[in-house]
Amino acid sequence: MFENFPLFPPQASTIAGEVDLLFFFLIAVSAFFTALIYLMVTIFAVRYRRRSSEEIPRQNLGSLQLEIFWSVVPLVIAMVIFGWSASLYFKMVRVPDNAMDIYVVGRQWMWKFQHPEGNREINELHVPTGRPIRLTMTSEDVIHSLYVPAFRVKLDVLPDRYQSLWFQPTKPGTYHLFCAEYCGTQHSGMVGSVIVMEPRDYEAWLAGDASGGSMAARGEKLFNQLGCVTCHVPDGRGRCPTLVGLFGRPVQLITGEQVTANEAYIRESILRPNAKIVSAFQPIMPTYQGQVSEESILQLIAYVKSLAPAPGQTVGTEGNMPGGAVSPGSTGPAPGTAPAAPSQNRSNQ
Numbered sequence: 001m002f003e004n005f006p007l008f009p010p011q012a013s014t015i016a017g018e019v020d021l022l023f024f025f026l027i028a029v030s031a032f033f034t035a036l037i038y039l040m041v042t043i044f045a046v047r048y049r050r051r052s053s054e055e056i057p058r059q060n061l062g063s064l065q066l067e068i069f070w071s072v073v074p075l076v077i078a079m080v081i082f083g084w085s086a087s088l089y090f091k092m093v094r095v096p097d098n099a100m101d102i103y104v105v106g107r108q109w110m111w112k113f114q115h116p117e118g119n120r121e122i123n124e125l126h127v128p129t130g131r132p133i134r135l136t137m138t139s140e141d142v143i144h145s146l147y148v149p150a151f152r153v154k155l156d157v158l159p160d161r162y163q164s165l166w167f168q169p170t171k172p173g174t175y176h177l178f179c180a181e182y183c184g185t186q187h188s189g190m191v192g193s194v195i196v197m198e199p200r201d202y203e204a205w206l207a208g209d210a211s212g213g214s215m216a217a218r219g220e221k222l223f224n225q226l227g228c229v230t231c232h233v234p235d236g237r238g239r240c241p242t243l244v245g246l247f248g249r250p251v252q253l254i255t256g257e258q259v260t261a262n263e264a265y266i267r268e269s270i271l272r273p274n275a276k277i278v279s280a281f282q283p284i285m286p287t288y289q290g291q292v293s294e295e296s297i298l299q300l301i302a303y304v305k306s307l308a309p310a311p312g313q314t315v316g317t318e319g320n321m322p323g324g325a326v327s328p329g330s331t332g333p334a335p336g337t338a339p340a341a342p343s344q345n346r347s348n349q
């Protein structure tokens with residue numbers, strides 16, 4: 001609809017049309033009342049002008065009906081805007097369950113992307129059409145903001161925490177990607193492109209750069225290199241909790257609290273192990289702050305996610321949330337063996 005109108009970015013995601021509709025509604029309401037006010041000012045200025053210098057205007061004591069009318073009408077309009085935008089907002093923040101994961105690290109002044117399959121890119125993001133994509137984002141330094149106008153999505157990228165943004169691209173093409181938060185001298189250069197491809201082309205692109213293994217495989221390598229494996233023993237008899245089947249499940253802490261083993265929890269446990277001590281374990285883990293980059297942490301998280309329990313194997317932590325975040329069809333490692341890297345598992349959660 002707006003391809004030939006350069007003031008508007010293309011509508012290239014499932015949400016773009018809805019965002020534009022709300023935007024145009026707001027413009028239309030504003031335009032209508034602007035026109036109405038100017039029209040009334042003109043009419044009243046002519047109609048009630050002072051006709052002679054002796055004229056004394058009649059006292060006006062007001063009108064209750066009029067007061068109610070011009071209070072109720074704006075209230076109804078405001079509630080329509082509120083309901084509409086709130087429902088759209090919920091749609092934009094609730095990530096669909098079948099979303100494909102891509103991990104984003106912002107830094108002064110570039111965007112780094114990692115696909116679970118192992119592909120890594122800088123200032124370029126390849127995505128397929130036809131399925132929702134969740135970006136899990138963090139920053140290595142200051143606050144950035146990822147903005148793709150064609151998808152009508154924008155979200156701040158903050159240091160020391162994970163933010164989730166999702167979209168579903170609808171049209172193959174190349175679209176602008178911006179940093180939308182002033183982050184230093186080269187902020188304006190922190191730009192890139194999102195390349196939307198047909199699913200088949202995307203698969204081919206993924207396969208074309210499979211060097212280095214999947215994110216989970218890289219994570220496993222780090223897990224061994226950093227010595228995590230010496231305490232986090234898969235069979236649960238180590239000095240630290242087993243990580244098999246951990247992801248997405250509730251964890252009982254020594255304080256009596258329960259937390260969910262999500263990305264933020266795992267990240268915190270790597271960098272500040274004493275922040276949350278698992279019930280019945282000692283605070284013996286050293287911090288890995290400064291030893292692992294944000295990208296490495298994401299790889300370690302991908303590895304932990306990939307550690308599905310083998311059938312019949314009990315899960316080391318409390319709670320019995322069935323399924324959790326373990327993707328259906330992913331095969332877990334046999335007890336005691338090194339887990340297979342799920343490089344074939346495209347729906348890798």
Ligand code: CUA
Pocket residue numbers: 106107108109143144145179180181182183184187188190
């Ligand atoms: Cu990063 Cu502006």
